[in-house]
Amino acid sequence: MTDKVHFDRIAIIGAGLIGSSVARAVMRAGAAGTLVVSDRDEAVLSEAEKLGFAHEFTVNAREAAQDADLVVIAVPVGAMASVGVTIAPVLKAGAIVTDVGSVKEGVFKALEPLLPGNVHLIPGHPVAGTEQSGPSAGFASLFDGRWCIITPPQGVDEGALEKLTKLWEAMGSKVEIMTAQHHDLVLAITSHVPHLIAYNIVGTASDLEEVTRSEVIKYSAGGFRDFTRIAASDPTMWRDVFLNNKDAVLEMLGRFSEDLTALQRAIRWGDGDALFDLFTRTRDIRRRIIDAGQDEEAADFGRHHEE
Amino acid sequence: MTDKVHFDRIAIIGAGLIGSSVARAVMRAGAAGTLVVSDRDEAVLSEAEKLGFAHEFTVNAREAAQDADLVVIAVPVGAMASVGVTIAPVLKAGAIVTDVGSVKEGVFKALEPLLPGNVHLIPGHPVAGTEQSGPSAGFASLFDGRWCIITPPQGVDEGALEKLTKLWEAMGSKVEIMTAQHHDLVLAITSHVPHLIAYNIVGTASDLEEVTRSEVIKYSAGGFRDFTRIAASDPTMWRDVFLNNKDAVLEMLGRFSEDLTALQRAIRWGDGDALFDLFTRTRDIRRRIIDAGQDEEAADFGRHHEE
Numbered sequence: 204m205t206d207k208v209h210f211d212r213i214a215i216i217g218a219g220l221i222g223s224s225v226a227r228a229v230m231r232a233g234a235a236g237t238l239v240v241s242d243r244d245e246a247v248l249s250e251a252e253k254l255g256f257a258h259e260f261t262v263n264a265r266e267a268a269q270d271a272d273l274v275v276i277a278v279p280v281g282a283m284a285s286v287g288v289t290i291a292p293v294l295k296a297g298a299i300v301t302d303v304g305s306v307k308e309g310v311f312k313a314l315e316p317l318l319p320g321n322v323h324l325i326p327g328h329p330v331a332g333t334e335q336s337g338p339s340a341g342f343a344s345l346f347d348g349r350w351c352i353i354t355p356p357q358g359v360d361e362g363a364l365e366k367l368t369k370l371w372e373a374m375g376s377k378v379e380i381m382t383a384q385h386h387d388l389v390l391a392i393t394s395h396v397p398h399l400i401a402y403n404i405v406g407t408a409s410d411l412e413e414v415t416r417s418e419v420i421k422y423s424a425g426g427f428r429d430f431t432r433i434a435a436s437d438p439t440m441w442r443d444v445f446l447n448n449k450d451a452v453l454e455m456l457g458r459f460s461e462d463l464t465a466l467q468r469a470i471r472w473g474d475g476d477a478l479f480d481l482f483t484r485t486r487d488i489r490r491r492i493i494d495a496g497q498d499e500e501a502a503d504f505g506r507h508h509e510e
Numbered sequence: 511m512t513d514k515v516h517f518d519r520i521a522i523i524g525a526g527l528i529g530s531s532v533a534r535a536v537m538r539a540g541a542a543g544t545l546v547v548s549d550r551d552e553a554v555l556s557e558a559e560k561l562g563f564a565h566e567f568t569v570n571a572r573e574a575a576q577d578a579d580l581v582v583i584a585v586p587v588g589a590m591a592s593v594g595v596t597i598a599p600v601l602k603a604g605a606i607v608t609d610v611g612s613v614k615e616g617v618f619k620a621l622e623p624l625l626p627g628n629v630h631l632i633p634g635h636p637v638a639g640t641e642q643s644g645p646s647a648g649f650a651s652l653f654d655g656r657w658c659i660i661t662p663p664q665g666v667d668e669g670a671l672e673k674l675t676k677l678w679e680a681m682g683s684k685v686e687i688m689t690a691q692h693h694d695l696v697l698a699i700t701s702h703v704p705h706l707i708a709y710n711i712v713g714t715a716s717d718l719e720e721v722t723r724s725e726v727i728k729y730s731a732g733g734f735r736d737f738t739r740i741a742a743s744d745p746t747m748w749r750d751v752f753l754n755n756k757d758a759v760l761e762m763l764g765r766f767s768e769d770l771t772a773l774q775r776a777i778r779w780g781d782g783d784a785l786f787d788l789f790t791r792t793r794d795i796r797r798r799i800i801d802a803g804q805d806e807e808a809a810d811f812g813r814h815h816e817e
């Protein structure tokens with residue numbers, strides 16, 4: 204096997220669910236001589252400091268990035284540029300700058316013009332998370348067995364790419380390389396549109412006149428409650444995702460709506476075969492996700508049941 | 511408190527997820543002198559018999575219903591009428607006939623003309639389940655803490671209604687009484703439309719040309735995999751739900767699509783405030799579902815994570 208990946212100094216900007224999980228996973232892997240975590244929100248930083256998942260903590264992103272060999276920006280996509288402006292002046296020549304955002308083309312376009320030419324900007328996206336937010340919600344095993352997508356620009360420094368890849372592997376991830384554009388299309392269907400329709404149905408349900416909100420809550424075990432979990436995800440992060448991956452989301456949403464209209468028509472005209480065919484096809488995808496280790500087989504997500 | 515509920519003979523027609531769970535819960539509650547389970551599928555019946563969750567097993571629904579004080583029909587909504595025809599000739603005067611279907615007005619209309627006038631037809635619907643099917647998937651605690659909606663017809667026999675209510679309570683449920691029509695509207699938004707859009711997005715995702723099915727599966731942890739769980743539910747059961755609750759489903763689907771179009775417009779025009787407002791409102795509904803004991807607080811549905 205290869206040598207253990209090691210950076211003298213890693214800075215993580217943003218101590219939320221993902222940033223704090225990266226910090227814990229870096230510590231678990233022993234991949235940093237010094238790990239410094241920064242968050243501009245003093246309450247968040249002080250919570251992070253109490254949890255103690257890094258060597259150093261600072262509210263000052265510039266101070267954190269100074270002398271870092273690797274900077275991981277873990278803030279909402281819309282805040283990336285502001286972090287870029289802050290840290291650019293102190294970045295070390297040869298440093299790697301990466302991120303964990305759910306949109307990749309927009310992040311690259313926002314950061315690339317801001318950073319000095321002698322650093323390696325290599326965006327990334329660990330496809331993992333929960334509906335919870337903040338430093339207490341993170342945990343070291345969040346990335347275990349999940350995919351991290353790295354979207355290197357053309358002409359990337361191969362050594363820097365390899366080092367970043369090895370770090371994600373050391374944190375438990377499997378790594379895939381693709382273009383930012385393709386990433387954004389893939390995630391639009393596997394993540395962005397699912398979140399949008401979950402938010403949407405929860406909104407629809409809470410605006411009804413004939414069905415009270417209390418009824419929606421009482422009878423949510425029929426399926427609705429699963430959507431509310433997703434629709435409890437961080438509003439700022441998700442607002443930024445939709446604003447920054449507009450084209451791919453609108454494209455996938457168009458297809459979703461077209462298919463839904465066809466289903467609606469099948470219901471209106473009593474076409475049971477069309478419904479049955481789709482409902483049978485979809486079971487196969489579930490099977491393959493479980494076989495691929497991307498979800499648990501346990502019924503009902505393994506929600507606790509006593510026999 | 512009241513006397514323990516007891517029936518001399520309970521027959522359950524259908525040994526799938528729900529029927530087999532009712533059987534286990536009846537046994538756990540000690541609510542039947544004799545519990546007989548019937549399923550017309552010999553393989554299912556033999557699996558049920560091996561699991562041993564009743565006193566008697568038979569492929570013959572008529573034989574099961576003979577002399578029963580309570581008959582619980584636990585088959586897909588579209589198969590209710592056929593069961594009604596089969597059991598009607600042997601039903602005992604004063605027997606209670608109920609069901610567990612997800613649609614209530616259609617079930618009543620299908621069964622009512624078939625049954626003799628001297629039995630009490632009182633439809634019901636335990637709002638509980640998992641995505642799995644068959645007798646092995648059931649368990650005794652499925653209904654614990656969940657709501658069971660009973661939809662008695664006008665002029666129902668109060669004694670029969672009370673006895674059925676007490677049985678569901680003895681099986682762990684909380685019971686709510688409402689009209690069949692209102693039930694169908696409530697469930698359209700809390701269960702039927704959520705299932706439809708889950709099936710739909712899984713269908714959309716598997717039909718894409720630009721994103722491979724293998725990519726959809728690999729990166730499903732971004733949200734999509736939660737939809738695949740719901741979209742793995744029994745195809746026959748769900749086809750029948752949509753065919754038999756057409757009006758309410760089309761009404762709720764119309765609202766969902768209208769709201770989704772507004773969200774689509776907000777994305778197209780970069781209206782971040784509209785997105786942020788909705789994404790904040792939806793968190794509150796999640797909170798209230800957890801407070802009401804209808805879902806677990808644990809992140810990610812409590813999927814197993816090592817720290």
